[in-house]
Amino acid sequence: xxxxxxxxxxxxxxxxxxxxxxxxxKDKVAFEFKDGWNDLVYELGKDIEDLCKLANCELPLIQQIxxxxxxxxxxxxxxxxxxxxxxxxxxRALVFQAENCSSTICEICGxxxxxxxxxxxxxxxxxxxKGNSISKNEYExxxxxxxxxxxxxxxx
Numbered sequence: 301x302x303x304x305x306x307x308x309x310x311x312x313x314x315x316x317x318x319x320x321x322x323x324x325x326k327d328k329v330a331f332e333f334k335d336g337w338n339d340l341v342y343e344l345g346k347d348i349e350d351l352c353k354l355a356n357c358e359l360p361l362i363q364q365i366x367x368x369x370x371x372x373x374x375x376x377x378x379x380x381x382x383x384x385x386x387x388x389x390x391x392r393a394l395v396f397q398a399e400n401c402s403s404t405i406c407e408i409c410g411x412x413x414x415x416x417x418x419x420x421x422x423x424x425x426x427x428x429x430k431g432n433s434i435s436k437n438e439y440e441x442x443x444x445x446x447x448x449x450x451x452x453x454x455x456x
Contacts, residue, residue, distance in 0.1 A: 324349050324359050332366035336410040344398040355387045370415040370422035372402035
């Protein structure tokens with residue numbers, strides 16, 4: 301599917317165009333994340349392109365880039381070509397690093413953030429964008445107590 305139409309993406313027009321300036325992404329994938337992670341995803345794409353160029357390999361196929369449980373999920377495959385093992389490991393490491401970094405970058409503005417929960421939905425946000433959300437740890441503690449209460453009541 302060609303994603304030439306921005307309606308499939310959640311980023312601004314400028315960020316959509318910036319990401320599509322990379323051959324890795326150009327018209328191949330929807331950007332299902334907010335603007336705060338644009339630079340992270342752009343740098344990841346640039347690093348993968350540079351690695352593949354250096355190793356004289358085809359670019360991997362990007363399947364999906366989205367937010368899931370408050371962090372970046374970058375789905376790709378390297379089945380389109382024979383990649384040296386070191387290239388596959390390097391791509392995997394770059395993706396892992398970006399996904400981990402996303403948990404400390406506000407998905408809205410790009411400032412330092414943390415994973416928080418709002419209405420059961422996980423998101424990574426800064427102090428300015430946290431709204432009525434609670435920390436991930438607070439949420440998990442509430443859910444643990446709720447579960448313990450249900451188990452206790454079920455055993456009565």
